[in-house]
Amino acid sequence: MRLPRHWQLWAMLAPAIAFVGVFAYIPMYGIQLAFRKFTFQNGLTGGEWVGLKYFEQFFESPLFWTLMRNTVTISLATLVVGFVAPILLALIVNQVVHAGRKRFMQTATYLPHFISTVVIVGMLQVFLSPSSGLLTRLAGLAGVTDVNFLGDTSTFVPVYVISDIWQHCGWNSIIYLAALSRVDTQLYEAAKIDGASRLKLVRHVDVPALVPTMVVLLILSMGGVLSTGFEKVLLMQNTLNLPVSEVISTYVYKIGILSSQFSYSTAIGLFNTLINFVFLVVTNQIAKRVSGTSLW
């Protein structure tokens, strides 16, 4: 009697399946809290079944559309710019011929990733202060005066996105650099002999090598379309920008953690998840058709 043909593959998968099964699937029963009225005495699963009450409460909240609009704006902007920038950076770094300079460039661009959010926001405060900020003064020299970058509702998203790119672009480009490292050098040699310019090499050799990674990362990031960096948004919030800076996660924090509305915040979280999941599945299907790459 032989083992099934793929028993070795199953063996390799077993630990991962076990860990995910225990630590991700078992706690999932907690999701039903979204449909039950939480009272401590009855626990997570014993509260009165209220169906979609908490979802309706969210949809009917006067803040619902504001929260949706703000969340989607911030996350879409971050997603689009944050997707393209690391690719460009990786292509640029990859073109640096001198090995030492290349490493220096790589290391330098990856450093900001390790600065904590609290400090990033603290630095934004210092750099963008309307009275003394360095960037405010530079903008003044460029003819942009009387802008409070920290408070203006039109500058909140750009400031958020640009600082985010600045911080994580180098880090996120690592994966692309790894992908570029396996481009067959013979391809370059062949193309050079054909007289291709460097720009052409980038376009016809480097970029195609990145496509599979790009597609996977794009699908994954589409699954975060309703997710925003909670801590950073919360720290950047002030009374002036609140109309554009209150997002689902900050609202859940204020309402859920700070006022013990467990059922309500679970329901909002679940709603968030569903939207994200739908986006992921749709993107995945599109990617499968268009590029042949997909998650499953």
Add this chain to the structure above:
Amino acid sequence: MVATYFRNRTPGDLAFSAVLAALCVLILAAVIYPVYFVVIASISDSTLVATGQVWLWPRGVNLFGYEQILKDERIWNGYLNTLLYSGVGTALNLCVTLPAAFALSRREFRPRKAIMVFFAVTMFFQGGLIPTYMLYRDIGLLDNWLVFVLPVAVNVYNLIIARAFFESSVPEELYEAAAIDGISYFGYFLKIAVPLSKAIISVIGLYYLVQHWNDFFTGLVFIRDYDKQPLQVVLRDILLSNQAFAGGAGGAGGAGTSYAQQYADQIKYGVIIVSTLPVIVLYPFLQRYFEKGVMIGAVKG
């Protein structure tokens, strides 16, 4: 000779090099200056930093921030804990993630679609903090250092990236050739797939390592005994002695902690440097796996 030189150096290539150099300088300036700012702010008078008077050189230089951070004995213990959690954690991560990613990359493995969905679902649907807390309590992970290691053994995001790499970077012909020689999946994975994927293994390893390194939430919620807390929790406590001032007047009952506050920003910036240095030092060692030709050489050799 000369002709060859010029053929490779078309005017377009020259322009390309120039643009490239300019871009690099620009990027470096944009990245390095703020990092430099963190360094000078960590040794400058906080009042001057907060009012925008420190830009190029440190002013009111003193090492108070570092003194405060380093004299805190909890720091060193936190460092040791973090090293343990990150080291063991990352090793376990790689041992669990890489084989699974490899298995999922095998196209002839039919159930892989269903299993991918099984994994992907967990990126979205989570039970939430409370049932997770109860689970950890029931299996004895509360106040147990393994809570830093076991629950995060697989990061599905990293699993998917690793799988994509195995799919696209290890040539299928290699497997066919090896299969003819009668190699098992285990043998193929260890002898061919892993050596060919050093770049991605170092990336995934780095992702995991940094994830462990920066994790403060786990310690915060699931650890009681302060001696088991990782560096980030210790640093966050030090860091928040700064933040506390924001709500300070209210929370502290009209406390006028002007002395503490005067140095608080220094601590804030110093903490970054103290906590990041080891990870920064590590990076160049990984970089060599990204160099061109490493993989090709391995295949040929």
Add this chain to the structure above:
Amino acid sequence: MASRTRLWCAVTLASVLALSACSGADESEGGGGNTLRILVSKHPLTGPMKDMGWVAELEKKANVKITWEEVSADWDQKKAAMLAAGDVPDLIVGTNAINSTDLATFGTLFEDLKDDLDKLPNVKALFQAKPQLQAMATQPGGEIYTVPGYKRFWPETVTHQYINKDWLKNLGLKTPTTWDELYDVLVAFKEKDANGNGDANDEIPMDWSPVGTTGFGYFQPSVLLGSLGLPIAAGGGQGYFVEDGKVGNFLVDERYRQVLEFLHKCYAAGLVSKDVMTQDYSAYQSVARGKGDVAKVGFSWGWTASDRFGAQLAGQYEATAPLLAEAGQSTPVTWTYDSYAENFPANQIAMSAATENKEAALRVIDAFYDQDLSIQVLFGEFGQNITKVSDKEYKVLPPADGKSDPSTWKWTTTIADNGPTWIRDDIEVDLPTDLQEAVVQAEPLMPALKNMDLKQDVYPGQFIQMTAEDLNTLALSNQTILNITQPKFAQWITKGGIAEQWDAYVKQVNDSGLPANVSIFQRYYDKYAAQHS
């Protein structure tokens, strides 16, 4: 090479799992014997519990060993998980570490101390001396889950008002007493070189503490509502106030509108810091410290002059009386009344209903409210922080670390205001200099505070416990309301437009559930007033 890797993996996995098994086995629930597990929610500045001299005294008095679980960051998140999982240590110490909202939801996790008062002689005596504290500790259902405290010495207001008298003198001006006079003084500050450093543009005439997205607090211009006789408490909070026994919310009050119009007039004339809406607290404090002996800020609010402007500049500032909205007005001025929140800290200690060592836990609770321990918990240990002169006299010492200030020193060496405390009314204490300064600098505000009838004009929120249902309703509506009002506050001051937008704004706020919230507050207030008339 390859097989080594595999072996290593296997060993790691096996050892990890084995370790997991062992450490799972010796997990024991705390409690038994004579040991208590106490969670303490500390200020982040506060050092380790083992370094506090009074802790040994507490253990001795209560005859227990204490294992401390010390939390100083992100307590809210940790708490949510702990409470919902029903996982509470023997005692939880910290002012509002377990707050009224938690008690409304998770009350049954805690021991009802109502029947244990005989074993808590100090607490019983405290409740007799201060009956309002018993009311404050009692839940709507009659249970007592937490014990509050009494700090006695805090001034009736935390927010003091300062103007730079050197600047006034330099420019030959008088201390302003009305909004118009203030406006003129601020214009002079702005246009002339008030600080005399040769630069006429570096003066910031007026500045205030950052107004949050979740409401108003100390050192904010909400105190100007007092110029129009609108009485507020604790800096304003979410806008609810009581006036002649009637609850309202100033966010939709005509007088709030007048204050914002005045502030806009100032802002538009460049008299308010450009950073006022976006700076954080540390920038707000830093800028007022000026450069050397050159002051930067003319008019502001703070805890004490030394804290607000730094020791070097403090002498340039004088504490001033509340402003009149207009000269000769008939409406008496008021201020913000903060004594309830400061002197009667709520929910300072709670005990797990599941503790295995109830007697010992009760002894610890009671020991905290001992005369000598209370004062040490608040100001620090005898010897280092306090000299005990006699049974009824204590002297708080200046910081042993000469560079520190009294407040930093206190917060570093003890759990201070976070600890359960009963400061007796019949003892004498030489206060630390910052408290003395705060008391002195509150003097100009006293007449305004006297204009407020404590029964009729100050909402006794500190002493009222609400039901979970009411708290939910309040929280949900308040979140919506503040998302409307706080941005408008900032916009109207910086950009104007209040005249056109006010009516629509009031309607929008009222449609978001404000009237229902006001009537909830009114209902509790009426009940409280009836009980204490």
